Amino acid sequence: MAIAGCAQSAIQRHADSPLGALAVDTARRAIADAGLELGEVDGIVAASMFPTAGSHTVEDGISTVTAAWMAEHLGAAPRYVAGFQGVGQVSGALTLGINAVACGAADYLLFFRALHNPRGSYHGNSTREITGPQQWTAPTGYFGPLAMIALPYTEYLQRYGADREAMAAVLVEARKNGARIPWSHWYRKPLTAQQYLDAPLLADPVCRYDCDIPVDGVAAFVLTSADRARDLRHRPVYISGYAQSSPVPHRLPLHWPLDDIMRGGAETARRLWESAGVGPDEVDLPQLYDGFSPLVWFWLEALGFCPVGEAHRFVQDGRIDSDRPDGLPVLSGGGALGNGRMHGIPQMLECYLQLAGRAGARQRAKATIGVACQSSPHYGGAVVYSAEPF
Template sequence: MSRPSGGGQVAIVGYAHSQVWRHAPRPLGAVAVDTARAAITDAGLKPDDIDGFATAALFPTAGAHTVEDGVSTVTAQWLADHLGVTPRYAAGFQGIGQLPGAVALAVGAITSGAADYVLLHRALHNPPGRYHANPMRTAAGAQQWTAPQGFFGPLAMIALPYNEYLQRYRASREAMATVVAEARKNGARIPWSYWHGKPLSRDEYLSAPVINDPVCRYDCDLPVDGVAAFVLTSAERARDLPHRPVHVAGLAFAAPPRPRLPLHWPLDDIMAAGTGLAGRLWASAGVGPDEVDLPQLYDGFSPFVYFWLEALGLCPVGEAHRFVQDGRIDSDRPGGLPVLSGGGALGNGRMHGLPQMIECYLQLSGRAGERQRERATVGVACQSSPHFGGAVVYTTEPTRERSRAR
């Protein structure tokens, strides 16, 4: 018998999202305030009802930028101040697994009694023309062993394990075209997506220039400006609010299993840590991979979809490149596993885990409109790489205790 983390007694009761722009027409802080107010209203509450704030304010770039609250990032306290609220709880997550970490803060605040209603937000910024700009002229510390050889930045980082995967399992770049086309197809249907109305064909993907072999332009998400916000409270309070609640059933995180150079991400490290994460995740939530009907896999780089499929046990190790073929992940096909039904990062822009969380909330609360799936009761939202991120299980029921052979 497994006991869900927190008993599933914390739920999302409202949400809002901004448009996703390449560059927003207003400061990020202004967009965040408007989005937060919309989420609070959506939950049937007023700003004064919110007594807790949580976020993960990391600016996910390899470049060097001045961190300016309300401009390049939006912290929990900044947002509370600009909503005119004096909270009992305000915190920002700084560890591995940004958005799942913020969810953990919100759950902890509510279950401990530190706050009754928590506003959780994530705000992403794209400085014009310099997202990954790096002023480094000398390489010190661990980077002295890699940067002078050109091994710097996220493209080199992901190209290493992707190459390992292709060679070890005799996979091809052609197989990945299915993944990217699926993400863009679904993102093109979402009005707030940067890629709204702009699907991508397999031929377009395969004809794109390779940037860091075997990574091409379309294997990478696009830096954007955008904000999303959610309101969380106890399952008991959620019963009195207007929307069907979506419960946080469990969560888990992982870190690299052994010390490495900063951008050294071997495939074995990713999968070893990811397998451990999955075991903790299923134990925390009291469900197994066979019960998940809405897995939303992180795809900041397309190979992450392979890694998450295998780490979570949704397909055998080494088989993801075959599993994604023949409509197996087509969200429009009956029986397809909708791993990118919300478009993900490749279909929305670099919203850093928000598309996965939004899709779980919309589908499980029955608010996905024309995209609503007939059966959506257990969702998983993943963030980052399996060895450098986290995942959250969401359910339509407040508790899911099950007897499972272990």
């Protein structure tokens, strides 16, 4: 299985076009990038979750774009259309596409992800009454994704003697790389460690810059078999393995204990390396998910790039500096913190561009095996890519 082409829209706080129009334009550019005609695309998959805890209307083509909406408006005549619902939106939807091509349900398949930033407060909620399990948490302030990630982050800081100064290295690296990418929201806007440490806390110890910024943006990729991809315009990038997280233990709403994250992450990593037939020591382009900055530490440890409890030390002293020959480039594509809230798309896109030799001035001298992660190690997934078929 291989990726044969891609397109990425500009990542903006609020786009000038409706999300649906932006998605159709990006999809058509991805198909053209692969050297295909619109009519040759016979499959479409997507993950269309609208990631907000606020009181916003979910409207297809406006605040989200489903595979069915795309099939209706793209102008192609696909014979396979599917949307993913479950843990790990990007990796999960990609898995649908991989299996569709593998079993012959589609020959050339469009995979896309469209993200929307509504006007007004992103997580603003007009709810006046809480029922069900959240009645025991929301009234005390334990509500929404900030509280969700602040708890395991606090656990990590206390358990391993880490501090926010160590996290500054993650933010500086993400924003440095995002500032180099023309389509990024943070293009030409790097961040210093002091700016990060001076930012106001939103849910202690999470500050503004620990969170990816909500945006409008779309990315699209064309998937096909390895044999077909070799005859197309660009050098193929091969999909060598993938894994989805197992169901998580039942907890209070949004309760992500650190132990659950790491136990679940270890199982996700075991499945990933078994599926791909490689290990962390063979990966030279790990792209770790960073929708919230602590997730970089969690993924580093879950995937085996450093021992458990050591990620906060590992990220310092240039160890993740993508400009150093000996650095582990975990955020060379800027990630979500360096691009905007595109979920796992920046990680997938960086793996494709680097392994296909299409990263331009950012092209790395060595890029042979990449890993793109999405969401949390215990509540997401990861995909292994390679420049050559295994």
